Amino acid sequence: MHRKLMKMAICFSLLLFPLLAVKTVDAGSSDTIKEYEPNCTYEEYEKIYLDFYGNSTNEMAEEGNPADLMVDDGKDLYNTVEGTKGKSCASCHGKDGEKLVGVATKYPKYDPAIKGINTIALQINRCREKQMGAKPLKYESYDQLALELYVKSLSNGMPINVSIDGPARKFYEKGKKFYYTRMGQWNFSCALCHVKYACKRVRTNLMSPNRHHADHWPSYRLKWAKAGSIQRRFRGCMKNMRAKPLPYQSEEYRNLELFLTYQSNGLPIQVPGMRM
């Protein structure tokens, strides 16, 4: 009688198991990644995109991007004295950000002090805590984004030039591995949609190849009705993939940001972006 109940219980739980499955990120077993062939070039993608949607979003971006107003707020924050040491960003980095011109083209980059990849958002908080004695700004808060926008805007038009040499290499490879890792309920990976099946559709959304993915962040997104960082987009993408999103400035996201930004090397920084 007990054996029969046991069998029933096992069958029962096996039936329910898929519903209760925890969505974890599987790091994969092999260390070498078999990279996909990109399904299309960026030019091909752009042609299909413009044929289908027309140029409305770009025109709106040129005419008036609400995130432009955040850049001005970022500049004000940059000049504001905050913290116990009586400094503002300008105290060290110069009036009107003159010493920061060009700096954003090198980020994300390896920083021996954290033995990992440093991003601008992370560095803003490290500067605030260490150099200014000020409280770190919550990631994705208005002020954090405004400052990141301002710092990046100082390098607008300049070509992205991140390095994956030396100690950065290891983290770049980790980022690439994450990009190719299958995850979530549907077993998707970033590379699947943005390399192997680039230019194909998910419902009506056209999957873009990743050449320009990193060059316009922080960006205004119509869907968010506000500006957000690239890592917010990572979290959104992972939620769309039915995978559990990771925290802001987690190691995986910083490595991923390095990997993606390297794909945009040579392209000019253009912030804030405006996307759907």
Add this chain to the structure above:
Amino acid sequence: MKEGNAISRRKFMIMTGLACAAVVSSSSIGSLLKPAVAEGAKKPEKENINDVLKKFFGDRKIEMSHVKLKTPIIAENGAVVPVTIISDLPMEKDNYVKKIYIFVDENYHPFTASAELSPANGKAALALRIKMRKTSNVRAILETNTGKLYGAQKAVKVTIGGCGG
């Protein structure tokens, strides 16, 4: 089938079925199965575009000329659809367009925005970014100071995205 303490197969299936239903309806798994409609505000009654136009303009004739309406054919995101209205109608002291109306047929409340103009504007034109609930006609109606009505309409597709939207 053993008698005594054994549960009959039929009873077991019924019990399992009821247990599953209870789990599904009470847990978050159940919410995945419910239609994704935002609770909270009750969905408003959708106004019919013809009733709305009648409310605004009665039985007055709207001439479909003199108005150019520019919209995207497919809106990438229905929350932000750029709409441009331009008319060649004069904007002179005694002969000018005094009001521009925008309607979106399939919105719950089709009346979207209006702009009162005067000869000081120099041109009967307006551009605005509007929200569209779904694929719909967008209508622009212009009223002159003498009460004449001119209009234009365009169909705009609003797509459902898979990953971006």
Add this chain to the structure above:
Amino acid sequence: MPKGIGKIKIRVPRKIKKGDVIPVKALITHPMETGFRKDKKTKKRIPAYYINDVNVYYGDELISRMEWTIAVSANPFMTFYLKADKAAPLKIVWKDIKGGKYEKTIQINPQ
């Protein structure tokens, strides 16, 4: 009031000749909440909060007045036209349903 509401940018052509009919492009940041959205965390309805009234003054004259509904996009951007026949300030005033009032003035200087 949460940050980032009521920031304004107004653009007109750089060179204006007297009598030109010029486009005026104006952007204001505002959530334009419809009142139908639900907060994902609290599950409570986010109340309606939107700009419903826009007034445009050229000099002392009210030249244009708009009525907006919840169906105007968040962070509204508009273009209207102005006959630049005099050197005068152009003032735009936006009002929302909570009594918020936002305005900006730029000088029109036709050559």
